[in-house]
Amino acid sequence: MNHPNELSNVEKIKQLVDYLNLQRNAYYNENSPNISDAEYDRIFDELVELEKQTGFILSNSPTQTVGYTPISELPKVKHPVPLLSLDKTKQVQDLISFAGKQPVLFMLKLDGLTTKLVYENGTLVEASTRGDGEIGELITHNIPAYVDVPLSIPYKGRLVIVGESFIPTHDFERLKETLRDGKGEPYKNGRNLASGSVRSLDPANCAGRCLHFMPFNVLEGLDSPFLFPDSRAMKISSLFDYGFQPCPYIAANHPLTSELVNQYIERLTDLAGKKHLPIDGIVMIFDSLDYSKNCGRTGHHYKDGLAFKFEDETYETTLRNIEWTPTRFGEIAPVGVFDPVEIDGCSVSRATLHNLTFIKELELVPGCRISVSKRNMIIPHIEENLERGHYVDAVPPVCPCCGSQTRIYQRKGNDGRLIETVHCDNPNCDSQIRKRFTHFVGKKAMNIEGLSETTLEKFLTLGYLQTFPDIYHLNEHQEEILQLEGFGKKSFERLWNSITSSRNTTFVRFLVSMDIPMVGRTKSRILDTVFHGSLQEFFDAASGDYDFTQLDDFGDTLNQNIHDWFSDENNLILWHELQKELIFEERKEMNTMMKENVFTGCTIVATGKLAHFTRDEINSKILELGAKAGSSVTKKTDYLICGEKAGSKLAKAQSLGIKILSEDEFLEMIA
Numbered sequence: 005m006n007h008p009n010e011l012s013n014v015e016k017i018k019q020l021v022d023y024l025n026l027q028r029n030a031y032y033n034e035n036s037p038n039i040s041d042a043e044y045d046r047i048f049d050e051l052v053e054l055e056k057q058t059g060f061i062l063s064n065s066p067t068q069t070v071g072y073t074p075i076s077e078l079p080k081v082k083h084p085v086p087l088l089s090l091d092k093t094k095q096v097q098d099l100i101s102f103a104g105k106q107p108v109l110f111m112l113k114l115d116g117l118t119t120k121l122v123y124e125n126g127t128l129v130e131a132s133t134r135g136d137g138e139i140g141e142l143i144t145h146n147i148p149a150y151v152d153v154p155l156s157i158p159y160k161g162r163l164v165i166v167g168e169s170f171i172p173t174h175d176f177e178r179l180k181e182t183l184r185d186g187k188g189e190p191y192k193n194g195r196n197l198a199s200g201s202v203r204s205l206d207p208a209n210c211a212g213r214c215l216h217f218m219p220f221n222v223l224e225g226l227d228s229p230f231l232f233p234d235s236r237a238m239k240i241s242s243l244f245d246y247g248f249q250p251c252p253y254i255a256a257n258h259p260l261t262s263e264l265v266n267q268y269i270e271r272l273t274d275l276a277g278k279k280h281l282p283i284d285g286i287v288m289i290f291d292s293l294d295y296s297k298n299c300g301r302t303g304h305h306y307k308d309g310l311a312f313k314f315e316d317e318t319y320e321t322t323l324r325n326i327e328w329t330p331t332r333f334g335e336i337a338p339v340g341v342f343d344p345v346e347i348d349g350c351s352v353s354r355a356t357l358h359n360l361t362f363i364k365e366l367e368l369v370p371g372c373r374i375s376v377s378k379r380n381m382i383i384p385h386i387e388e389n390l391e392r393g394h395y396v397d398a399v400p401p402v403c404p405c406c407g408s409q410t411r412i413y414q415r416k417g418n419d420g421r422l423i424e425t426v427h428c429d430n431p432n433c434d435s436q437i438r439k440r441f442t443h444f445v446g447k448k449a450m451n452i453e454g455l456s457e458t459t460l461e462k463f464l465t466l467g468y469l470q471t472f473p474d475i476y477h478l479n480e481h482q483e484e485i486l487q488l489e490g491f492g493k494k495s496f497e498r499l500w501n502s503i504t505s506s507r508n509t510t511f512v513r514f515l516v517s518m519d520i521p522m523v524g525r526t527k528s529r530i531l532d533t534v535f536h537g538s539l540q541e542f543f544d545a546a547s548g549d550y551d552f553t554q555l556d557d558f559g560d561t562l563n564q565n566i567h568d569w570f571s572d573e574n575n576l577i578l579w580h581e582l583q584k585e586l587i588f589e590e591r592k593e594m595n596t597m598m599k600e601n602v603f604t605g606c607t608i609v610a611t612g613k614l615a616h617f618t619r620d621e622i623n624s625k626i627l628e629l630g631a632k633a634g635s636s637v638t639k640k641t642d643y644l645i646c647g648e649k650a651g652s653k654l655a656k657a658q659s660l661g662i663k664i665l666s667e668d669e670f671l672e673m674i675a
Contacts, residue, residue: 013058014247017065020051024066059126059158060247063150078141078203081132085223087118087166088137088301090287092311095650096269097658098612099288100260101666102310106290108260109237110268111220111253112276113285113311116170117199119143119217121153123163123225128155133203143202149210153217154247159225165243167219167251171198172280175214194282219243220251220287236291252276255291262658269312285313316377318387319345323374326357328400328426332439333521336403336410336426338363340374340386347378355384360399360412360424367395403428405435438464440519444472448525448620449517450506454499462488471578472517475503476585508587511537518579521565525620526635529627530555539583546570556607557635602673604630609637611654612647614667629674637662645670 024047027039048066055061093099118134131147132140147153150169157163171179176194183191191197201213222239240250252275254268269286276283289309290296296308325341338357345352355376357363366389368374373390402409408430417423428436441460445452452475455463463469468481478485479500485491515528523531534555535541545552547570552563569575608631610622617625622645623633634641637656644657644664657664665673 013054014060014245017051017054017058017060017062017247020047020054021062021065024048024051025064028066055156059156060154061156062247063148063153063155065155078143078205081130081135081140081142083120083132083134083138083140085164086137086301087120087134087140089305090289090309090311091305091307091648092285092313093649094313095646095654096262096265096312097646097654097664097666098648098650099265099310099312100262101646101668103256103260103288103290105259106295107255107257107292108288109253109255109291110265110272111251111287111289112272112281112283113287113313114168114170114218114220114251115193115195115282115284116168117195117202118166119169119202120164120166120223121147121217121219123157123159126157126160128153141203145207146202146204146210146215149201149207149213150215150217152247152249157246159246161225161227163225163246164223165219165225165248166221166223167217167248169198169202169215169217170194170282171201171214172216173282174280176282179213217248218251218281219248234292234294236289236293236296239293252279252281283314284317285311287311316379316385316387317347318375318377319347320373320375320390321345323368323370323372323386325370326363326368326398328404330403330405330428330433330435330439332436332443332519334427334429334431334433334436335413336400336428338398338426340368342374342376342386345376347376347384352376352378352384355386357386360426361422363398364395364424367392368398369394369396399426403430403433403435406430406433408433434461434464441469441472443519444517445475449513449519450509451513452499452506453502454495471581473578473581473585476507478503507585508589510589511535511539511542514539514582514586514588515542518569518575520569522562523566526623526633527558527562529623529633530557533627539588543570543579547576556632556640601629603643606642607632607634607640608643608645609634609641609653609657610645610647611637612650614645614647616667616671625674643670 024044027044051065052067055065055067061067093102120130120132120134120140121128122130128144128147130142131144131153132142134140148155171194173194176191176197179197180191183197191200197213198215201210201215204210220240221236222243226239226242237253237255240253243250252272254272256264256268258264272286273283275281287309288311290299296306299307301307321343323340323342327339327341328336329339330336338359340355340357342353342355357368366386368386368389372392372394374386375388375390377385377387379385399412400410406428408428411427411429413425413427415423415425430436438457438461441455441464442457444450445455445460455475460469463478466481466484468478468485469475482496482500485496486493511532512525512528515523515531516525531542535545544550546566552558552566553560570579603626608626608629610617610619610626610633614622626633631642637644637653637660639660641657641660641662644653644662645667646654646664647667654664
């Protein structure tokens with residue numbers, strides 16, 4: 005090493021610390037000193053003088069005596085300003101919509117343990133973990149083992165900063181060869197090792213683990229409006245002056261585009277690779293601190309930023325059971341039950357297993373270790389079986405509800421693969437009947453409040469209900485119902501009023517309630533338009549040889565489903581008998597919104613969570629505009645309306661070059 009010259013005092017201190025520690029290692033650990041004791045002492049004294057002049061002292065400085073006295077437990081620390089997370093996305097378009105016209109910073113999302121440091125009068129007085137955001141753990145005793153945390157700084161006010169504790173990727177690769185976790189297993193990732201080291205009761209366990217700290221936020225301090233204006237970037241970058249290495253970021257002041265955002269992500273990702281920084285995404289956050297304060301928060305995250313995740317995080321757990329539940333169409337759906345894991349602040353213990361093919365391919369059996377994620381941060385999903393090779397037949401021999409023998413059906417999936425599903429062929433299976441009734445009274449169908457699945461099960465068991473029309477004669481059992489637990493005169497009146505109100509219905513609600521496979525609200529609206537709201541016209545077509553594939557988004561399977569349904573005698577009886585109980589509203593033709601507009605004749609698909617519409621409401625609005633509400637993105641799609649947490653539809657629309665609108669842009673265009 006060349007002796008430091010003409011460097012800033014902070015840089016001189018860093019180089020002297022590195023140099024002296026190198027010599028200490030050679031002297032104490034390798035028994036092979038490189039310099040004389042006199043030379044070591046001279047450089048040591050120079051370091052002491054610089055530390056006195058600047059007030060800057062590194063945690064691994066040889067001038068500090070590192071005491072590793074074990075403590076029995078980690079005290080708890082309350083965070084006056086909660087250390088919450090950020091909402092997440094996997095779509096670039098979400099970042100653009102979120103930023104709007106505000107200046108933002110793109111920062112690395114470090115993969116470690118969030119840590120808070122508190123300095124008073126230039127001295128580190130407290131270090132703690134984030135914990136649950138409100139309460140963390142005191143880890144001040146482990147800070148001297150860090151590579152780059154100043155124990156003393158020249159800033160004499162109160163300074164509270166938040167950052168990430170982590171182990172560089174190349175250091176982890178070296179350390180994992182010899183270190184073992186509490187179960188005697190090798191550490192699977194650097195985050196686990198960093199977390200275990202930082203929260204160790206014995207500081208000696210933390211030493212030599214190459215722990216680093218990178219601040220990404222200033223909670224208190226540096227408040228001078230002259231030195232630090234209303235800019236997050238200014239505050240973060242000023243931490244360089246106090247010996248910290250702030251998290252790398254890119255400031256973006258101009259309007260964002262997909263191309264620009266992808267460039268920022270690529271540049272930051274490349275930088276992380278060069279610096280051996282462990283990351284699992286990118287954070288975009290508003291630069292204006294005043295604007296950030298006005299964004300508010302939820303119980304889980306602040307609303308002034310958005311985390312762009314590279315991939316779904318996985319968590320290890322143990323599969324305990326596979327539950328099989330009959331659906332209203334007879335398929336028996338498998339659900340995996342596993343030891344709870346916390347994902348994005350929520351406890352998750354169940355996930356669909358889709359079908360028998362999925363179970364066989366993963367060789368899932370109770371007791372195996374599995375990895376679990378929340379796909380697109382929404383839907384729990386079992387990603388992998390970590391203990392394959394023990395599979396045994398998982399098919400239930402009989403229906404768990406009615407005891408009828410099960411059968412395995414085979415069909416081709418969208419990708420041409422053979423899919424196996426388990427079915428109960430008993431049409432009188434109690435579970436199937438109960439779920440069909442539940443669908444019939446649901447909001448999208450007849451919308452009858454007060455008939456929960458539990459209440460329906462009770463009425464079915466007591467024989468009050470046999471078919472759907474029986475619902476409209478429940479008043480005949482009023483006296484018996486009033487004797488049931490949970491029912492009084494007022495609750496029955498509310499139920500009967502809801503039943504009576506549902507008699508006034510529409511073509512769409514009636515068709516949805518019939519539960520023809522694959523005919524939901526969207527398809528029912530199309531049929532309503534094609535057959536002019538006439539149930540008789542639709543019946544003639546469905547019971548005849550009408551080719552429904554001539555309609556947009558109606559394929560061969562759906563065409564066959566409709567004709568099959570109307571070829572069943574029981575369904576025909578239900579179709580005609582139920583209409584006798586109902587009054588159909590006169591169909592209103594689309595009016596004012598149907599006037600020529602930019603969307604007339606277009607196909608529009610909506611995806612993600614919308615702020616101003618439910619899915620049904622946005623589809624209704626699209627139809628009012630004289631456009632078609634599509635359910636999937638194809639080459640024929642003209643626009644994609646994108647809400648939060650958009651999934652594969654957004655990616656497909658981008659690949660096809662389809663015009664993408666935020667919800668606000670859509671509202672502006674129809675204003």
